[in-house]
Amino acid sequence: MRLLSLRVRSFGCVEEARIELGPGVNVLYGPNDLGKSTLAHAIRAALLLPSGHREAQEFRPWHRDAAPEVRLTFEAPDEPGSGALPRRWRVRKVFGGKGGQAELEWSNDGERFSLDEKGPGVDAKLRHLLGWGVPEARARGARGFPGSFLATVLLGPQAVPGSVLGKGLDADASESGRERLTEALQALAQDPRFKEVLDEAQRKVDEAFTPLGKPKKGKASPLTPVRQEIEVLESRLREEESRVHDSDTVREQLLQLEAARTEAIVARDEAEAEAQQARAAFEQGRARMRAKAEEEQAAQALEQGRAVLTELRQWQQAAERHLGMLPAAEAALERAREANDEAQQRLVQAEAAVRAIEEGGDAQSRLTRQALETRRLELRTERERADAAMQRAEEALRLRERLEQLDEEQRALGQDLAAAEHAAAQAEASRREADAERRLYDALLRLRRWQEAKARVDAARQAADEVARLRSVADARTVALDQEEAALAAARLPEPATLDAWRALAEERRVAEARLGVGLSLVVHRGSVPVRVWRDEHEPQATAAGQSVEARQRLRIQVADEVELEVQGGDPLARAARDAVERRWVEEVAPVLDGLGVPDLSAVERRLHDARERRASIVRRRHEVQRELDRAAALQQRADDLPQLEQVLHAREQALAGLDRDALEQRSSEHDEAALEHRRAHAEARIDESQHRHVKAKARAASLASDQRARAEERERVHAELQPLLAMGDPEEERDALFDRLAAIEGEQETVDEQLAEHDEARARQRAEAVMLVRDAQAEADRCRVTAAQARREVDERREAEAQARGRLAQLEAQASRVDEPALRAEVERCQEQLRALPEPQTVVTLEALEAAEAELTTRQHAMREAEADYEQLRGALKHVGGAIARERAQQTRDALLAARQREHDLELDYEAWKLLTQTLREAESAEGRHLGEALGEDVHKRFAALTGGRYGGLRLGRDLKAEGLEVAGALRDLGRFSEGVQDQLATILRLAIADHLGTALVLDDHLAQTDPQRVAWFRELLLQIGARAQIVVLTCRPEDYLHDAERPEASKAARDAERLRAIDLTRVIRRAGVT
Amino acid sequence: MTETKLAGQSGPEYEGREEDDLALKLLHTADWHLGRRFPSFPTEVGLELMRARMSVIDAILGSAAHNEVDAVLCAGDLFDDPNPDEEWWRPLTEKLRRHARPGRPVVLLPGNHDFLGPGTVYHPEHAFRQALPEHVHVVDRDDFTLPLAPEATLYARPCRSRAEGLDLAMALPAREEGDASIRIGMVHGSTFDMPEHQTNFPIARDAAVVRGFDYLAIGDTHAHRVYDPPEQPTVYPGAPEPTSFGERDVGNVALVFFGRRRRRPLIRSERVARFTWEERVIEDMPSLRRLRDEDLQRTVLRLQLRLRVSPAERDEVEEILRVLGGTSSSHGHAAVLQVDRTGLRTDASDLGDALLGAPAVLVETATRLRAQAGEPGETGEVAQRALYHLYRLVRSG
Known part of the structure; x- marks a missing residue:
């Protein structure tokens, strides 16, 4: 999370404040009682305190009754710690018990915000976005400021060392803070073996699942090959099962048809057997019948012979009878012909009468009808003319009415058009006015931006100058330091270890000498020559007889000038040892002492101490030079921007060209930039609105003018149409006259129509009568014709009967000549004998029964053929189905599909198992929270050691990050035993470490109050380091602790930016309540 | 007709007899299924199993040479598909050519997997047919006959589709009155005891007897089976290389011996499979x-x-x-x-x-x-x- 801006109104002692925060370290400074801590409270309240909470009472303004209001803009991802791109959020809270309000908006571009939550949902959403372990927002009026370990660490109020060091995550009501920290510290917290296991398990999970835990799809999924195989196999199996189904269907049908065919064959065979039996019985019966028939035939022939003779006699009598009746029939024929001729003549006459009536009757009648028809046509023509005149009159009246209506509409349109043009002119005037206003505010804004650009250029130039100065000073100091360092190197002082060795040698030398110090005594007993004695290192002395000389280890004796003796004490080994030590001294140490010009090792040690001091001083001064160079480097970036800033200044200078700058400068103080922006935006809005109105009014005017033109055109057209109609007279009068005329015509038409109807009715009656006469004549003619035909037939029949009788007589006479009656009787007897020889059939089969049996056989044969045909047809179909192959392949595919599904299931279970393992590893890791303390403790320890020069051991942090004590000299000591300054420093380092790992904002309110300047300087460096990864907001009354002079804003400015550092002078952004 | 399993049976009664005692020696094989895929196995393994099906042909034809048979009868489903890739039919022609011996015809019968039809591998216009050596005969007519020995004739009829209700064995010509020669029938299909045989070229229980065959060589089922009567057996030789787990009596060819005295043929099952x-x-x-x-x-x-x-x-x-x-x-x-x-x-x-x-x-x-x-x-x-x-x-x- 990163804070972007804070706006406070009527909040405690602060009447109003607006602060824009930078991404790195923000140093907000101001004197005591300005309201710095109130700003920290405001940030906490915006993020943690429900707007209706009782705690908000604390924030009510001191000097008036108003609702405290905070608006905080910040960046945070939707899911805390997710690594997703952050979104911009804006929370606004107005605190006031039941009247409290809260809104949370979001934006992707930082300009357009959309409402996300309102009311109670705001705090729940904020807690989710922060993930600090703050408990759910409680009901209105609840006591106590909502908080958590992380909330205290990151936003804690003043004097927090105890609250940070004495608490841990264990007191949090929600696990989200612990989870967040666990996640952030995970990499540090994990045991290498655990990490290997987790990484491998996660790698397997990543193969099959997306970061959101959903199974991967498509090519990315390891299950895709087997799933594709399953899809292919399923598709293939569907096809094959379809083929199997088709085959089964055909096979089932085939079996059914085969059964049907077998059944039909059996039925056919049965029918055939029955038919055969019937046929045999029938044949038997028929043979008997034939014999009987022969017998009957013979009997019949006998009878026929006898009949021929009888008939011959009868025909002879008939021929004579017909011959006698012929003359009477011929006479009747002649009478009938005559009657027929007369009837035909009467029919011709009656038909002629009907034709005459149909052709119109007599001449008078035709003339009358013709006159009536002529009149009817005249009346129709006259009526059409009157109708046309009536239409013209009505059209003229309609046109005259439309003309009046158009005149009225034109008048109304004229008024509307004038109003619209007036509105357009007003809108245009308003636009011009707003445009002038916009140009003015635009110019003022340009002036402001020019001024800003100029200020930036000045600052950059100053920075460049400062850089040059700093670098020059740093170079000079570096040269001096190099020289000093070279001088130190040239002094060739021994190393401390060498000095220690020399000290040991000196001690050895001293001991060796001491071992020779056995004590010597010289007594001169007698003599007159002078004796000079050197004892030990002393000056020689003259010794006379009787005197004694004492020495510690050596005596040198000169007797006169001839004899010189030396006496040494100690045993030879001790002497040799002393000599060896002495040689080493002379070879190793003495030259150095001589070189340094010092008498002994103490002097060398002093020299070494001085050199160390000087080297430390050089290092310190080099650090100072480096800091200056760092400052120069920081300023260089600002100076580097100079060309670009100058270009911007130039561009803005040009933008001011042609403007009256003096006049603008006079007015520029009237409004601040936001007000100018607002007013310009307002003017632009007015321009847009005026233009919109102008366009709308113009469009309205154009529309009205168009309507006016359309109506004028219509009026002209109507007028042109009306004129010729008016020329014919007054249309109203004409219409009345035409009404009368039409009534008269209609009356006459009715009369003519009635007369015509009467005439036609009379003609119809005459025709009906004539037709009746024709019908009667026709009937008579028909009767006569029938009678004549009957008479003719009678004559013909008589003649034919006579001829027939004669013919028949001739035949019978011929037959009678051939009849041999005895032979015929003999034949009859033979046949009767034959019939008696044939047996009677057991079953009598009639021809009908035989035919029925044959028909049944035919039916069965037909049915069998049909069954055969169906069977053959289906056999044909069978060739196109898969048959056993389809079933075999389907089974093969089914087996493969089953195997593939098993493989898929196995893989799914395996990957689910990897997922479960990963989840469980993380849960177990989360539960094993000791890591948090261990991981973070190391971080804190390093920094604290760097701060204190290793004076203390590590800060022991518990599993919940609760501080358990500080290690000193191998023992864990309670933090309460340390000074407040040390506790404050520890707490600050811990807070910075947590903010650093979470990459989130940290608010430090007046911390390190009891820390010496050197450590404060160290902290400044630490803040700048961590500021690269986390935002830090420092509220302090001691700006010099954090800011160099050059980093502070100019006197006229509220803020100043350097690399990763923004300095904000709170006196310029906070308006205290009660201060005017 | 009852099924008699002869797999594992000791050598035929003709072993050790003079060659002159034998009127006819045949090698009967079927169901090679060249080109068959094995989708249940990984690709590489599947390829190895496919290759094994081609390798076994050397063993089959080697056995024919070793046993000096008069003819090799291949009773269908030599290919797994009627249109196999050239990589399957081309090597087969080479193997047939390599193992060719004058006077030992090899007869290839289209089965239901590799049925005969326009464009199929057995069609006379297919390149496979052009590449076959002369001693290899393809049953591509319904009235196919081939003299196998002076007194022995093969009668065969091909499958022309994947499925069919027609009994091809019953469609072969019946023994004529007075015909005393050895009549060998060869068709491809399912015997009456197989499930769904009705649509898979069914072979009637008494087809060999009714049509007067001394040996009815058939193919389709991968297991080795012999159906009664012993004097006129109907025989599945079994697939020469197994196709799936659970198959029994598989991996063999049938060697068939006819004595001059016209007693029942003797059948010996010989293993040729690699796997x-x-x-x-x-x-x-x-x-x-x-x-x-x-x-x-x-x-x-x-x-x-x-x-x-x-x-x-x-x-x-x-x-x-x-x-x-x-x-x-x-x-x-x-x-x-x-x-x-x-x-x-x-x-x-x-x-x-x-x-x-x-x-x-x-x-x-x-x-x-x-x-x-x-x-x-x-x-x-x-x-x-x-x-x-x-x-x-x-x-x-």
Whole structure:
């Protein structure tokens, strides 16, 4: 999370404040009682305190009754710690018990915000976005400021060392803070073996699942090959099962048809057997019948012979009878012909009468009808003319009415058009006015931006100058330091270890000498020559007889000038040892002492101490030079921007060209930039609105003018149409006259129509009568014709009967000549004998029964053929189905599909198992929270050691990050035993470490109050380091602790930016309540 | 007609007799299914099994040469598809050419898999037909006949579709009055006792007797079968190379001997297959361990693992399976290994000493997973697997 801006109104002692925060370290400074801590409270309240909470009472303004209001803009991802791109959020809270309000908006571009939550949902959403372990927002009026370990660490109020060091995550009501920290510290917290296991398990999970835990799809999924195989196999199996189904269907049908065919064959065979039996019985019966028939035939022939003779006699009598009746029939024929001729003549006459009536009757009648028809046509023509005149009159009246209506509409349109043009002119005037206003505010804004650009250029130039100065000073100091360092190197002082060795040698030398110090005594007993004695290192002395000389280890004796003796004490080994030590001294140490010009090792040690001091001083001064160079480097970036800033200044200078700058400068103080922006935006809005109105009014005017033109055109057209109609007279009068005329015509038409109807009715009656006469004549003619035909037939029949009788007589006479009656009787007897020889059939089969049996056989044969045909047809179909192959392949595919599904299931279970393992590893890791303390403790320890020069051991942090004590000299000591300054420093380092790992904002309110300047300087460096990864907001009354002079804003400015550092002078952004 | 299984029967009564005693010697084979795919197996293994089907032809034709048969009868389904790729029919022509011997015809009969029709491999215009050597005859007519010996004739009729209700054996010409020659019939189809034989070129129970054949050579079913009466048997030789697990009496050809004295033909089943397909159910570790010592070089082995093992045993199971199935760098003991693990359960509740000295967080993880591992269904199974994954990771670390 990163804070972007804070706006406070009527909040405690602060009447109003607006602060824009930078991404790195923000140093907000101001004197005591300005309201710095109130700003920290405001940030906490915006993020943690429900707007209706009782705690908000604390924030009510001191000097008036108003609702405290905070608006905080910040960046945070939707899911805390997710690594997703952050979104911009804006929370606004107005605190006031039941009247409290809260809104949370979001934006992707930082300009357009959309409402996300309102009311109670705001705090729940904020807690989710922060993930600090703050408990759910409680009901209105609840006591106590909502908080958590992380909330205290990151936003804690003043004097927090105890609250940070004495608490841990264990007191949090929600696990989200612990989870967040666990996640952030995970990499540090994990045991290498655990990490290997987790990484491998996660790698397997990543193969099959997306970061959101959903199974991967498509090519990315390891299950895709087997799933594709399953899809292919399923598709293939569907096809094959379809083929199997088709085959089964055909096979089932085939079996059914085969059964049907077998059944039909059996039925056919049965029918055939029955038919055969019937046929045999029938044949038997028929043979008997034939014999009987022969017998009957013979009997019949006998009878026929006898009949021929009888008939011959009868025909002879008939021929004579017909011959006698012929003359009477011929006479009747002649009478009938005559009657027929007369009837035909009467029919011709009656038909002629009907034709005459149909052709119109007599001449008078035709003339009358013709006159009536002529009149009817005249009346129709006259009526059409009157109708046309009536239409013209009505059209003229309609046109005259439309003309009046158009005149009225034109008048109304004229008024509307004038109003619209007036509105357009007003809108245009308003636009011009707003445009002038916009140009003015635009110019003022340009002036402001020019001024800003100029200020930036000045600052950059100053920075460049400062850089040059700093670098020059740093170079000079570096040269001096190099020289000093070279001088130190040239002094060739021994190393401390060498000095220690020399000290040991000196001690050895001293001991060796001491071992020779056995004590010597010289007594001169007698003599007159002078004796000079050197004892030990002393000056020689003259010794006379009787005197004694004492020495510690050596005596040198000169007797006169001839004899010189030396006496040494100690045993030879001790002497040799002393000599060896002495040689080493002379070879190793003495030259150095001589070189340094010092008498002994103490002097060398002093020299070494001085050199160390000087080297430390050089290092310190080099650090100072480096800091200056760092400052120069920081300023260089600002100076580097100079060309670009100058270009911007130039561009803005040009933008001011042609403007009256003096006049603008006079007015520029009237409004601040936001007000100018607002007013310009307002003017632009007015321009847009005026233009919109102008366009709308113009469009309205154009529309009205168009309507006016359309109506004028219509009026002209109507007028042109009306004129010729008016020329014919007054249309109203004409219409009345035409009404009368039409009534008269209609009356006459009715009369003519009635007369015509009467005439036609009379003609119809005459025709009906004539037709009746024709019908009667026709009937008579028909009767006569029938009678004549009957008479003719009678004559013909008589003649034919006579001829027939004669013919028949001739035949019978011929037959009678051939009849041999005895032979015929003999034949009859033979046949009767034959019939008696044939047996009677057991079953009598009639021809009908035989035919029925044959028909049944035919039916069965037909049915069998049909069954055969169906069977053959289906056999044909069978060739196109898969048959056993389809079933075999389907089974093969089914087996493969089953195997593939098993493989898929196995893989799914395996990957689910990897997922479960990963989840469980993380849960177990989360539960094993000791890591948090261990991981973070190391971080804190390093920094604290760097701060204190290793004076203390590590800060022991518990599993919940609760501080358990500080290690000193191998023992864990309670933090309460340390000074407040040390506790404050520890707490600050811990807070910075947590903010650093979470990459989130940290608010430090007046911390390190009891820390010496050197450590404060160290902290400044630490803040700048961590500021690269986390935002830090420092509220302090001691700006010099954090800011160099050059980093502070100019006197006229509220803020100043350097690399990763923004300095904000709170006196310029906070308006205290009660201060005017 | 009853089925008589002769697989494993000792040699024919004609063995050791003078050649002159034999009127006719035949090698009867069918159901090669060249080009058949094995989708249940991984691609490489499937290819190996497909290649084996081509390799077995050398063994078949070698057996024909070794036994000096008079003719080789191939009773259908030599190809798995009526339009096989050239990579299947071309090598066959080469093998037929290589094993060609004058006077020993090879007769190829279209079956229901590789039926005869326009555009199919057996059609006279197909390149396969052009490439066949002269001694190879294709049954491409319904009235096909071929003299096999002075007194022996082959009568055959091809399948012309995948399925058909027509009994091709009954459609062959019947023995004429006074015909005393050896009549061999050859068709492809299902005998009356096969399920759904009605639509798969059914072969009637008494077809050989009714039509007067001394031997009815048929193909379709992959197992070796002989149907009564012994004097006029109807014979399935069986597929020369197994096709799936569970097939019995498979991997053979039938050698048929007719004596001059016209007694019943003798049939000997001769093994030619390269692979044996075997399915084993493993229910304990000792059985699995024993497999390592068996000779499985020519065995297509399917293991159904139905056992519950500890994590350590699971490691051993995987190791044995690697030994049997081989790895990318080494051949397995088995020719082909297919493993059904659906019955394999790893009880990872006890991880043994795997977590000794492990970080507390790993011990805590195992404890949490163990609590879930006892749950029924997939929840427990997933937890068991997670424990096993943990075990493997800790062990490998």
